[in-house]
Amino acid sequence: MSDLFKGTITSKDWMAVAAVLGITALLVVGFYVGVHQNQREELTTISASNAQVLQDLRKAQKINSSIAGLREETKKIEMLVGDFEERLPSRREIPMLFSKFETMAADENILVEVNPLTRDLDDRKETIPYSITARGNFHEVCSFINRLEQFKRYLKITNLHVEPTENGISTANFTLNTYRFIKQDAETQS
Numbered sequence: 001m002s003d004l005f006k007g008t009i010t011s012k013d014w015m016a017v018a019a020v021l022g023i024t025a026l027l028v029v030g031f032y033v034g035v036h037q038n039q040r041e042e043l044t045t046i047s048a049s050n051a052q053v054l055q056d057l058r059k060a061q062k063i064n065s066s067i068a069g070l071r072e073e074t075k076k077i078e079m080l081v082g083d084f085e086e087r088l089p090s091r092r093e094i095p096m097l098f099s100k101f102e103t104m105a106a107d108e109n110i111l112v113e114v115n116p117l118t119r120d121l122d123d124r125k126e127t128i129p130y131s132i133t134a135r136g137n138f139h140e141v142c143s144f145i146n147r148l149e150q151f152k153r154y155l156k157i158t159n160l161h162v163e164p165t166e167n168g169i170s171t172a173n174f175t176l177n178t179y180r181f182i183k184q185d186a187e188t189q190s
Contacts, residue, residue: 097153097178101132108144110136117175126180131173138162138170145172154179 098114105112117129134141141162148155160174 100151101148104147105134105144108136108140108147110134110140110144112144121182124182126182128178128180130176130178132176134172135169137168138165141170141172145174148176 101112101114111134113131113133115131117131119129120127134144136144145157145160149157156177158175158177160172163171163173
């Protein structure tokens with residue numbers, strides 16, 4: 001190698017240059033395989049992860065933009081459920097019902113007899129029937145029946161029979177059905 005600096009190149013010098021170039025080539029290939037390839041694979045993984053995050057972000061932004069509408073819809077549904085539960089409550093309110101019936105009858109100036117009948121129970125509701133006899137002026141009796149039909153609770157009038165008026169007094173006999181909602185436990189729904 002000392003001959004190289006004197007201006008003469010020998011085969012030994014060429015071998016040294018070839019060895020240096022070989023080692024350099026091995027280092028370049030080793031760097032490419034060891035470092036560059038690993039970084040490319042890592043970059044591919046990060047790019048795929050980034051694409052998934054961006055997709056999730058777009059999805060979240062879409063949901064966020066529609067959340068106000070969903071909240072409004074939820075509010076409406078809750079109001080409907082509340083109205084339904086008020087009209088068909090889960091607990092018994094029979095004393096309150098008798099009191100309301102008597103108040104409506106007194107408001108219409110008629111006499112009312114209320115007698116409970118046999119209840120009917122199915123999977124979701126209990127039907128609670130009453131035999132009602134209302135006596136008074138024909139128009140007052142009809143007004144009482146109309147008020148029952150417009151009552152806030154779900155009521156159904158069946159078997160209506162109005163007897164002929166005697167001495168200005170009409171008698172109406174009918175069955176009034178009210179209902180009680182039966183909530184099912186999570187265990188019984190399974």
